[in-house]
Amino acid sequence: MIDLEHVLVVGALLFSIGLFVAVSRRNAVGVLMGIELMLNSVNLNLVGFARFVESPRPIDGQVFTVFVITVAAAEAAVALALAVAIYRYRQSIDVDRLNLLKW
Amino acid sequence: MDEPAVIVAFWVLAVLTLGSALMVAVVRDLIHAVLFLILSFVGVAGLYITLSADFVAVVQVLIYAGAVSVLMLFAILLTPRSARDNAPVPYSAPLSALAGLIGAVIIFVAVQTDWAKAGDDGRFQTTASEIGRALLNPYVLPFEVASVLLVIAMVGAIVLVRPASEEEGA
Numbered sequence: 081m082i083d084l085e086h087v088l089v090v091g092a093l094l095f096s097i098g099l100f101v102a103v104s105r106r107n108a109v110g111v112l113m114g115i116e117l118m119l120n121s122v123n124l125n126l127v128g129f130a131r132f133v134e135s136p137r138p139i140d141g142q143v144f145t146v147f148v149i150t151v152a153a154a155e156a157a158v159a160l161a162l163a164v165a166i167y168r169y170r171q172s173i174d175v176d177r178l179n180l181l182k183w
Numbered sequence: 184m185d186e187p188a189v190i191v192a193f194w195v196l197a198v199l200t201l202g203s204a205l206m207v208a209v210v211r212d213l214i215h216a217v218l219f220l221i222l223s224f225v226g227v228a229g230l231y232i233t234l235s236a237d238f239v240a241v242v243q244v245l246i247y248a249g250a251v252s253v254l255m256l257f258a259i260l261l262t263p264r265s266a267r268d269n270a271p272v273p274y275s276a277p278l279s280a281l282a283g284l285i286g287a288v289i290i291f292v293a294v295q296t297d298w299a300k301a302g303d304d305g306r307f308q309t310t311a312s313e314i315g316r317a318l319l320n321p322y323v324l325p326f327e328v329a330s331v332l333l334v335i336a337m338v339g340a341i342v343l344v345r346p347a348s349e350e351e352g353a
Contacts, residue, residue: 082193084300087234088293090197094227096286097204104271104278107213109258113220116251117204120227123239131234134301139313143322145239146314149246150329154336156251160258161340167262176272 087128094121108163108173112156119152193233200226213269217255224248238311 095118102114123145130141163173170177203222210216224247231240259267272278307313318326 082190082233084298085294086193086197087230089290090201090230092286092289092293093201094204095289096282097201097208099285100275100279100282101204101208103282104208104275106270106272107268109213109255109262110216110269113207113216113255116220116247117207117223120224120247123243124227124230127231127234127236127239130236131307132298132300134299137317137321138301139307139310139317142236142239142310143314143317145236146242146318147322147325147329149239149242150333153246153251154332156254157340158336158343160254161343163258164261165343173262 084128084132087132088125091121091125091128094118094124106174106176108166108175109160111175112159112163116152116156119148123148189233193230196226196229196233199223200230208271211268211270213259213267214256216269217252217259220255221248221252224252235307236310238314 098114098117098119098121100114101117102111105111105114126141126145126148128141130138130145133141135141166178167173200223203219203226206219207216207223210219224243228240228243228248231237231243
């Protein structure tokens with residue numbers, strides 16, 4: 081029997097893997113990959129809550145998931161466009177070397 | 184939802200998802216990392232199906248496994264002279280400890296909390312029509328805001344990647 085805790089544990093493991101990827105990559109695309117993994121784990125938790133938790137409108141969790149996926153797609157498009165634009169100026173998307181704002 | 188096949192499928196898909204997510208962190212080539220990321224997205228879509236969320240699973244495959252990963256591949260291919268390797272920063276051991284600590288805290292809270300669970304089994308029969316109704320009745324305003332956000336993101340992405348030589352520079 082699948083229970084809510086099993087879904088939440090899988091989501092938490094996926095979130096921590098995504099967090100590690102997001103904070104430890106040098107390439108900006110790698111950072112974005114970690115962020116997408118974290119968003120996926122949050123979506124998994126929302127779908128799990130929609131499936132198992134008592135609620136007057138149980139479909140709401142899946143509606144939130146659809147919104148999160150929409151915003152994540154917009155975010156990915158803008159972030160990758162930023163990476164390409166930065167590459168055009170600096171010939172690099174190494175986030176350790178993007179210190180233009182540091183004085 | 185009590186059939187053993189569903190339970191086996193859930194755990195197999197969970198192991199597949201977590202394993203390919205780990206491979207994203209481990210593998211050296213960035214292209215291979217994106218391919219493992221696609222595998223992880225497909226695994227999450229399978230988990231949605233075992234949780235009786237069929238519409239969300241289809242959306243996951245379309246948008247994540249289809250669009251976002253192709254966008255990432257294009258971004259990698261458009262930045263050829265930057266480092267292709269997926270190497271972590273040198274001080275990655277404390278970062279992995281931090282991520283593991285946060286994951287442990289989340290797991291502890293998730294297991295300890297007394298969730299108000301519904302008793303019934305097999306929650307949803309069809310979800311697409313219910314999601315459509317919910318998008319148009321209580322969630323009209325967020326739905327419209329999401330469409331405006333998509334337009335803004337699309338225009339912004341086009342402006343950002345426009346060649347700088349056209350007028351005053353993008």
